[in-house]
Amino acid sequence: xxxxxxxxxxxxxxxxxxxxxxxxxxxxxxxxxxxxxxxxxxxxxxxxxxxxxxxxxxxxxxxxxxxxxxxxxxxxxxxxxxxxxxxxxxxxxxxxxxxxxxxxxxxxxxxxxxxx
Amino acid sequence: xxxxxxxxxxxxxxxxxxxxxxxxxxxxxxxxxxxxxxxxxxxxxxxxxxxxxxxxxxxxxxxxxxxxxxxxxxxxxxxxxxxxxxxxxxxxxxxxxxxxxxxxxxxxxx
Numbered sequence: 661x662x663x664x665x666x667x668x669x670x671x672x673x674x675x676x677x678x679x680x681x682x683x684x685x686x687x688x689x690x691x692x693x694x695x696x697x698x699x700x701x702x703x704x705x706x707x708x709x710x711x712x713x714x715x716x717x718x719x720x721x722x723x724x725x726x727x728x729x730x731x732x733x734x735x736x737x738x739x740x741x742x743x744x745x746x747x748x749x750x751x752x753x754x755x756x757x758x759x760x761x762x763x764x765x766x767x768x769x770x771x772x773x774x775x776x
Numbered sequence: 777x778x779x780x781x782x783x784x785x786x787x788x789x790x791x792x793x794x795x796x797x798x799x800x801x802x803x804x805x806x807x808x809x810x811x812x813x814x815x816x817x818x819x820x821x822x823x824x825x826x827x828x829x830x831x832x833x834x835x836x837x838x839x840x841x842x843x844x845x846x847x848x849x850x851x852x853x854x855x856x857x858x859x860x861x862x863x864x865x866x867x868x869x870x871x872x873x874x875x876x877x878x879x880x881x882x883x884x885x886x
Contacts, residue, residue, distance in 0.1 A: 664819070692872060701784060703864065703876040704820070753819050763872065767812075767819030 666768035683754030690756035782877030799865035808868035
């Protein structure tokens, strides 16, 4: 149980275009979903936290107008990278938390974004 | 200074060796300490988590926390080639925010 999927797993786009990444909790309802970014040989950095039906909370230094997060249901969150540039190329990973005492986060497999 | 420091390695050891992975941290507010394993092109999976100082064992894995020194460790006994992965330490800030170390890439050689 506790499976999180991401789609697409890999995407290449031209500079200036927008890219949408989906994160789904397949067998549980996620009270909270998180979006991370991981540059090569660096740690995962939390970008934003979202609760279903609420606006996302962004970490300091993350542009909310550039990284649009929609948490439309308890099983789906989307991250849209708007007007992508080469420096946005990274590995984007989501996680989902069902809530409860442990509040464990279950991670998706990640999406590799390459902006040309 | 990063909140969580972890030697990125890479670390290469022979099969059967004992592996020691370590992280230091600077934020005294961290209360929960986790170790994740991440295979190439995959998301991290939780291996162990601890709350208090001391040791916690789970099979071949032992997590150790020393809050007074702000130092945590993960030991892997009888290491196997299937243990080859990147190991990330993470700490919980507040109720939800995970702060990760850089990750140590580990290779177990048959």
